[in-house]
Amino acid sequence: MKTQNNKNLPPRVNDCVIKIATVNGTGSASANGLLLKALFRMGIPVVGKNYFPSNIQGLPTWYEVRVTKDGYHSASNDIDIVIAMNVQTYEKDLASVQSGGWLVYDSTWPRSKLLDRNDISVIGIPFSKLCIENFEGIRSRILMKNIAYVGALAALLKIDLDIIKTLLNETFAKKKHLAKSNLEAIMLGYNYVIKNLTNPLPITVKKINKTKDHIIIDGNTAAGLGCVYAGATVGAWYPLTPSTSLMDAYETFCSQFRKNKKDDKNNYCIIQAEDELAAIGMVLGATWNGARAFTPTSGPGISLMSEFIGFAYYSELPAVIFNIQRTGPSTGMPTRTQQCDLLTCAYASHGDTRHPMLFPANPEECFHMTVNAFDLGDELQTPIFVMSDLDIGMNDWMSSDFEWDNKYEPKKGKVLSAEQLEKLENFYRYFDSDGDGIPYRSLPGVHPKGSFFTRGSGHNKYGGYTEEGHEYQEVVDRLKVKWNTARKMVPKPDIKYSKTNKIGVIAFGSSDGATNEAIIKLRKSGLKVNYCRIKSFPFNESIKKFINKHEKIYVIEQNRDAQMRSLLILDLEVNPSKLFSILHYDGNPIYANLIVRELLDNESIA
Amino acid sequence: MSYISKPKVSHPKSKKNNIGLKRRDYEGVVSTLCAGCGHDSITAALIQAVYELAIEPHRLAKVSGIGCSSKTPAYFVSQSHGFNSVHGRMPSVATGANAANRDLTYIGISGDGDSLSIGMGQFAHVIRRNLDMTYIIENNGVYGLTKGQYSASADIGSKKKKGPANQQKPIDPVSMGIALGSTYVARGFSGDKEQLVPLIKGAISHKGFGLLDIISPCVTFNDNPESTKSYSHVRKSQNEVVDADFVPPAEEILTKYKEGEAMPVSLHDGSKIVFRKVDKNYDPTSRAGAYSFLRESQAKQEIITGLLYIDKEADDMHESSGSSSIPLSEISYEELGPGKKELANIMNRFR
Numbered sequence A: 001m002k003t004q005n006n007k008n009l010p011p012r013v014n015d016c017v018i019k020i021a022t023v024n025g026t027g028s029a030s031a032n033g034l035l036l037k038a039l040f041r042m043g044i045p046v047v048g049k050n051y052f053p054s055n056i057q058g059l060p061t062w063y064e065v066r067v068t069k070d071g072y073h074s075a076s077n078d079i080d081i082v083i084a085m086n087v088q089t090y091e092k093d094l095a096s097v098q099s100g101g102w103l104v105y106d107s108t109w110p111r112s113k114l115l116d117r118n119d120i121s122v123i124g125i126p127f128s129k130l131c132i133e134n135f136e137g138i139r140s141r142i143l144m145k146n147i148a149y150v151g152a153l154a155a156l157l158k159i160d161l162d163i164i165k166t167l168l169n170e171t172f173a174k175k176k177h178l179a180k181s182n183l184e185a186i187m188l189g190y191n192y193v194i195k196n197l198t199n200p201l202p203i204t205v206k207k208i209n210k211t212k213d214h215i216i217i218d219g220n221t222a223a224g225l226g227c228v229y230a231g232a233t234v235g236a237w238y239p240l241t242p243s244t245s246l247m248d249a250y251e252t253f254c255s256q257f258r259k260n261k262k263d264d265k266n267n268y269c270i271i272q273a274e275d276e277l278a279a280i281g282m283v284l285g286a287t288w289n290g291a292r293a294f295t296p297t298s299g300p301g302i303s304l305m306s307e308f309i310g311f312a313y314y315s316e317l318p319a320v321i322f323n324i325q326r327t328g329p330s331t332g333m334p335t336r337t338q339q340c341d342l343l344t345c346a347y348a349s350h351g352d353t354r355h356p357m358l359f360p361a362n363p364e365e366c367f368h369m370t371v372n373a374f375d376l377g378d379e380l381q382t383p384i385f386v387m388s389d390l391d392i393g394m395n396d397w398m399s400s401d402f403e404w405d406n407k408y409e410p411k412k413g414k415v416l417s418a419e420q421l422e423k424l425e426n427f428y429r430y431f432d433s434d435g436d437g438i439p440y441r442s443l444p445g446v447h448p449k450g451s452f453f454t455r456g457s458g459h460n461k462y463g464g465y466t467e468e469g470h471e472y473q474e475v476v477d478r479l480k481v482k483w484n485t486a487r488k489m490v491p492k493p494d495i496k497y498s499k500t501n502k503i504g505v506i507a508f509g510s511s512d513g514a515t516n517e518a519i520i521k522l523r524k525s526g527l528k529v530n531y532c533r534i535k536s537f538p539f540n541e542s543i544k545k546f547i548n549k550h551e552k553i554y555v556i557e558q559n560r561d562a563q564m565r566s567l568l569i570l571d572l573e574v575n576p577s578k579l580f581s582i583l584h585y586d587g588n589p590i591y592a593n594l595i596v597r598e599l600l601d602n603e604s605i606a
Numbered sequence B: 001m002s003y004i005s006k007p008k009v010s011h012p013k014s015k016k017n018n019i020g021l022k023r024r025d026y027e028g029v030v031s032t033l034c035a036g037c038g039h040d041s042i043t044a045a046l047i048q049a050v051y052e053l054a055i056e057p058h059r060l061a062k063v064s065g066i067g068c069s070s071k072t073p074a075y076f077v078s079q080s081h082g083f084n085s086v087h088g089r090m091p092s093v094a095t096g097a098n099a100a101n102r103d104l105t106y107i108g109i110s111g112d113g114d115s116l117s118i119g120m121g122q123f124a125h126v127i128r129r130n131l132d133m134t135y136i137i138e139n140n141g142v143y144g145l146t147k148g149q150y151s152a153s154a155d156i157g158s159k160k161k162k163g164p165a166n167q168q169k170p171i172d173p174v175s176m177g178i179a180l181g182s183t184y185v186a187r188g189f190s191g192d193k194e195q196l197v198p199l200i201k202g203a204i205s206h207k208g209f210g211l212l213d214i215i216s217p218c219v220t221f222n223d224n225p226e227s228t229k230s231y232s233h234v235r236k237s238q239n240e241v242v243d244a245d246f247v248p249p250a251e252e253i254l255t256k257y258k259e260g261e262a263m264p265v266s267l268h269d270g271s272k273i274v275f276r277k278v279d280k281n282y283d284p285t286s287r288a289g290a291y292s293f294l295r296e297s298q299a300k301q302e303i304i305t306g307l308l309y310i311d312k313e314a315d316d317m318h319e320s321s322g323s324s325s326i327p328l329s330e331i332s333y334e335e336l337g338p339g340k341k342e343l344a345n346i347m348n349r350f351r
Helices: A028-042 A087-096 A125-136 A138-157 A161-170 A176-196 A220-230 A244-257 A276-290 A299-315 A342-346 A365-382 A391-395 A418-423 A469-489 A510-526 A542-548 A563-572 A592-602 B038-052 B068-074 B090-100 B112-116 B120-128 B173-180 B193-205 B230-238 B289-300 B315-322 B339-348
Strands: A015-023 A046-051 A058-068 A079-084 A097-106 A121-125 A214-217 A234-237 A270-274 A293-297 A320-329 A333-339 A383-390 A399-400 A453-455 A494-496 A503-508 A532-534 A554-557 A580-581 B062-065 B081-084 B106-111 B132-139 B183-188 B209-215 B239-245 B262-266 B272-277 B303-310
Touching: A015 A087, A015 A138, A015 A161, A028 A058, A028 A138, A028 A161, A028 A214, A028 B081, A046 A293, A046 A399, A079 A087, A087 A097, A097 A138, A121 A176, A121 B230, A125 A138, A125 A176, A125 A563, A138 A503, A161 A176, A214 A220, A220 A244, A220 A293, A220 A320, A220 A383, A220 A391, A234 A244, A234 A276, A234 B132, A234 B230, A244 A270, A244 A293, A244 A391, A270 B090, A270 B315, A276 A293, A276 A299, A276 B090, A276 B120, A293 A299, A293 B090, A293 B303, A293 B315, A299 A320, A299 A342, A299 B038, A320 A365, A320 A391, A333 A391, A342 A383, A342 A563, A365 A383, A365 A391, A365 A399, A365 A469, A383 A391, A383 A510, A383 B209, A391 B239, A418 B209, A494 A542, A494 B239, A503 A510, A503 A542, A503 A563, A503 A592, A510 A532, A510 A554, A532 A542, A542 A563, A554 A563, A563 A580, A580 A592, B038 B068, B038 B106, B038 B132, B038 B193, B038 B209, B062 B068, B062 B090, B068 B081, B068 B106, B068 B132, B081 B090, B090 B106, B090 B120, B090 B132, B090 B315, B106 B112, B112 B120, B112 B132, B112 B173, B120 B173, B120 B209, B132 B193, B173 B183, B173 B209, B173 B303, B183 B193, B193 B209, B193 B239, B193 B272, B193 B303, B230 B239, B239 B289, B289 B303
Parallel strands: A015 A079, A079 A097, A097 A121, A234 A270, A234 A293, A293 A320, A320 A383, A453 B081, A503 A532, A503 A554, A554 A580, B062 B081, B062 B106, B106 B132, B132 B209, B183 B209, B239 B303
Antiparallel strands: A015 A058, A046 A058, A214 A399, A320 A333, A494 A532, B183 B303, B239 B272, B262 B272
């Protein structure tokens, strides 16, 4: 096993980035999961990013494992080791290794000399040959080749083999023969490296204790679990990448925790709709009847749902809509991430409409904000958007254990009971008796006095049809009062001031990890910035204060048009000339060095 | 003019139904449709049907889309809940509402524009789910609210009041309903209330999707003799193949039917529909038979009416998805939330 280069990167422990290039549909997802979990079980914080095609089998896919003793949460653009298992992308993969790094490739077949790089080391391991010699059948050989690279990495990085064995036994507890064959493949890669590697890598891993009370989870699973804990019973959806796994998770958890005590049937109803228009219609039918209901979707789905979203705003029906944002416009890149639907969701539908949005920054927040979204939806009687994205929704995040308070009771808002309705002389659906812009609701079937007509056409405060200008206006003005009530109810931002309040950064959602990391790195470069992380829309007044307090604000976001910046100007009427943008929108998750570089460049700090 | 409320007076001697309500208690606000509109006759038949079935008004949910037909839920049973949704999307609202509370009675009102053009997708899929609801298409062949464009149900050669004759092939909701597997398919005529009331009562009592296509002439835009959706044309071409009578659960079937002619079918709630075959060869429990009969009569340019097909055995949406018999909206959070201890167990799966 030869390496061409001696100018390797300096030694590092528990701090490296490995990128694995494979073909999708070849079992690499299980191999990569195994690798990530093994590192996690060694007590080392990890980040797992999946770069996958909009395809089932045969196209290139990458998985990036960041081993980060410092516990950073974002992707890194500095790749130390590439495992190049896909000939199609070899050239690109070779180019992606940072100078001084390593490229591991399948040396079963000769490699073109043209594909040399003299600033990195190349390690050839005959994965295919080893698997052809040891396994029968084409499919099995392909799958095992991918497991074998985990073994090779275990030897290169010194990953604990016992942990890998334990993981395999857990995964294949019911299929012992698979545990055996997978381990065989691991050992093929492992032993080959042990036997042939002449100069060990200076980059290694070592057991530490930084993952206790932590889990590895993706945001969609966390949000699906949140729906179960929030007491949601109706889920309607149309399959759409990258939102689909949210409903999968909800269904899985429901099948375990939602059997009716009396008839042992389902305490939930999942409806796969004919399209997103139907999905949101179903949600509104269900919330009209008092159930907690939701729909997971992504940008294209939001476009289709828009008419009903305006209906829900005007007729004041709750709904929880998950927008697992992906790269737009149009079909865009379905398997790539962006924060690109802020303006679409904030003002979805025709006419004067506005909708609260929540911005979870990680799976733990997906779980808790989901519960919060259902409470807000019921209390405010309006659709709530949970603005996740592909990065949060589908990638593997290390997270603290989720906590639950058994005292939780769903906040159902102003819903009148049969007893309350009985006592009323008259019930008027859209009458604001409390001055907070939120009227009282009644649910169908509860009491004859609660009957009213839900409509998207002009209505007056009593719930009657109207075409009278002043009656119409009274209702839409009251909806504005409700908007300001919402402003006080949605999650407050995280704001950190310091002694020097010159430069501030604003970020939200999946940009939070990279922003936090960038702030630490910037401090080392001598640039101190304060951070305001926005968690919701409409914006809290404290955000305006934060902006006013600084000379300059950088708004960090993952879209081309600086949508958050626009929204801040629109909603808070802040001075636009103070707001600068750091934008990242190539579809890959944002990373810290990009923010560091842009800030240093802009502030002319070399 | 629906803000004008009708005076709440009724004749002291008017009859009360089983729950002590009068027919008057099932009325709605004054209709704002054109005088003579077929839809108002359907509304009257609906009022009669729910009054006779003694449905508690607040346990009735009326859902609709957009269009003249979809306005009508305001004109019957004011004491029930109404949901006038967006154009062509009533089926999804009904589906979600039913998912959340399976114990209410759902009546959906749609039109030929609402169901057969913009709402075709949802119409097809609500049938596919066999949602337990009554689905009425008030079919007049034109778009009324936008002033008389042809709809997808207009027949070739049919001519409305203004403009050229329609040249495109019609979509027949009854053929579609049978083809898609609707479990109760009937056609009625707004001008024949006697036939209509039992058809509506049957659809409401039927557990599953009850489709009623009701030809309902548009007096303003499409009631001229050259129109196949006019009163005169329907009266001339109507062929009542199966006369259905509705018998409530408690009543015995009296001997007003001759043996061999009558075929009682028991419904889920214990009520019965008694078919009286006008055409001896017709079998309303045969989907294939119903479909071919329909095609033959279409070729003869006959409008066949009556209860054309029924399948009372098919599972409805809840039965197929295995949901609890208790309405989901009524299940307490105590039973829905897995709690702190389970969450700790769940966490262990992700290490």
